[in-house]
Amino acid sequence: MSDSVTPTSAVVNEALTVMGGGLVGSLLALYLARHGHTVDVFERREDLRRSGLVEARSINLALSDRGWRALEGVGIADAVRQVAIPMHQRIMHDARGQLTAQPYGQHNQAIYSVSRAGLNRTLLDLVEQEPRVRLHFNQQCRRVDLRTRTLELLHTETGVTQTRTYEHLFGTDGAFSAVRGAMQKTERFNFSQHYLDYGYKELTIEAGPAGEWRLEKHALHIWPRGQYMMIALPNLDGSFNCTLFFPYEGPASFSSLQTPEQVRAFFQEVFADALPLMPNLEQEFFENPTSSLVTIRCYPWSMADEVVLLGDASHAIVPFYGQGMNAGFEDCTILDSLLQEFGPDWGAVFREFQQRRKPNTDAMADLAVYNFEEMRDRVADPRFLLQKKIESKISAQYPDQWLPLYSQVTFSHRPYAEALANGQRQEQIMQRLMPLIQTEADYDRPEVQQQVAAEMASR
């Protein structure tokens, strides 16, 4: 039991229903239980800890401060830290294999590569130790009747369907949420989904013969190529999980690479330094799925005191800032603080939750799209990198007035909408400043210092 979550009421008997035992659902169940509630979690997949399946691929996620805070709230952060790899910087690989580094923040700051399956497993282990939570696997929600508060659940192995009622339903069933699907059919429910013209494919950079990392371990690697890019995040076993973000159509696209020879020739031309580290490239390229990239927005997220959506079910964003899970975990932190404020007045908790959270996840959705342009294109531009260095000098000189946008999003708990607005104001200042600057040393020139001081005074 963690110290940081105070149960708000002594006896609460009503069982809560959490649909989806993924990253957000399992963390949410822990928070709800620690507020004294009994919780039933229904998860479509089999129990990934008992399936006996060795994962075909390791897939990792970047965890940062908002996620860490939510994990700390249930006392799990230290365990996760043991298996997380800090990434202090981006390392860009140009077409000739030349490397450039860009730190993410101050020298002690990093984003952390963690295994998605490992994290989910750790969360489920913790959930299982919590006597107030019951986990039900292989239970796929097929239908939600919002009027009668009834769920239809299909057992994916036996094919048996059961019907259950709920008092309070938490939809944490991901981007293609069945709970949201039912809400979409209610009056005045807003919904939009927007797919990028890009898809992604997961590939692997293999470990060296002694399990060593063949690229810098403490970095997120980027191969920026203008209209597309590849990235790589380190795994504990010495391998890297690579993701190719690539157009569906066009001259360099998934549709233009149809044969193993074409794939190899293309990688030889544009990712030459990575190719020798990817011995199974052709096989992975054709066996691994090409997945789509979507932003989903909706509102309202709740219905009276009956239903609420959290995580990707309410705000699926493209992955380019590495914030989707972090934002979903932050949902749990916010809900926890509202439970402390309102107790089990679910109508008030759900209403406040959606009102406080929606502008912030909308801002995060925009930031995520913005970061794709930055990663695939701007990081290859020396002027962009110079601008970032100047920004960190301003931040060092005026620490109370200037935190770079990336740090606001990644290393702070400032609401995302404030971070975005602040970042836009800072970008305007940089646009005025950069014409005066050609090198890093120019920052110390008197006219630059005067201009910076004037900008700071007028903020």
Ligand SMILES: Cc1cc2nc3c(=O)[nH]c(=O)nc-3n(C[C@H](O)[C@H](O)[C@H](O)COP(=O)(O)OP(=O)(O)OC[C@H]3O[C@@H](n4cnc5c(N)ncnc54)[C@H](O)[C@@H]3O)c2cc1C
């Ligand atoms: C390529 C890629 C890279 C990413 N990288 C990062 C990153 O570095 N950092 C980061 O913070 N985020 C990242 N994300 C985003 C992150 O994966 C999601 O934001 C996060 O998984 C959302 O968690 P969730 O619990 O809301 O949804 P999910 O993780 O999707 O969990 C939903 C759960 O509900 C279950 N479910 C679905 N439908 C039903 C149903 N009908 N009945 C019962 N159960 C159901 C699913 O089986 C699943 O277990 C990335 C996403 C992608 C695609």
Ligand SMILES: NC(=O)C1=CN([C@@H]2O[C@H](COP(=O)(O)OP(=O)(O)OC[C@H]3O[C@@H](n4cnc5c(N)ncnc54)[C@H](OP(=O)(O)O)[C@@H]3O)[C@@H](O)[C@H]2O)C=CC1
């Ligand atoms: N924002 C984004 O761009 C993306 C976000 N994600 C998030 O990460 C989570 C975990 O990823 P992962 O484990 O790979 O999940 P999956 O890609 O395995 O998706 C889970 C299930 O969602 C359904 N689904 C997937 N793609 C679509 C689609 N385009 N349209 C309708 N239904 C779809 C499928 O269900 P069925 O087989 O029953 O049809 C699939 O089995 C996702 O659930 C999602 O929340 C994932 C991909 C992209």
Ligand SMILES: Nc1ccccc1C(=O)C[C@H](N)C(=O)O
């Ligand atoms: N996890 C990811 C998955 C896909 C694409 C990007 C990321 C990132 O984390 C990018 C990192 N935040 C960056 O800005 O360099």
